[in-house]
Amino acid sequence: MALPTGPTSSWMQGLDLPSRVFGDAGSTDYELYEEEGEFVLTLELPGFDRDDIELAWDDGVLNVSADHTEEDRGRKKTYHRRFRFPKQVDEDAIAARYNNGILEVTLPFAAGDTAQGTPIPIEG
Structure with a gap:
C-alpha cells in the first residue's frame, strides 16, 4: 500500500514541515526574475x-490583490500576495500589463542602487 503524498493528506497535517510552515511556499502561480x-x-x-x-506600491512592497464574483454561481474568488524587493525600485516607473490571465509587472531599479540591508559577516 502506498502512502499518500499530497500536502493536504491527513497523515501530514500537524507536521512541522517547511511547506506547511510557509503556506504556499513552492507555489508556481508566479515567477520573479531580475534582468537589465x-x-x-x-x-x-x-x-x-x-x-x-x-x-499598490508601499515602501518597498508590491501588494497584488484581486476579487471576482461570479453572479450566476454565487462564488467569490480572491487573491492576495505581497512581494518585498531587495533593491530600491523607481516607483514612478513601475508598469503592469494583464493579458490572457497573466499579469506582468516591471519594476525598474532606482538609479545607482545596490541591495538594501545591513551586511552580516559569515564566520567559519
Missing part, C-alpha cells in the same frame, strides 16, 4: 478581469 536593471514579476491570475486586479 529591473525586476520582472509574472503572476497567473486566470478567471479575473483586468478591472478585478489592484496593484
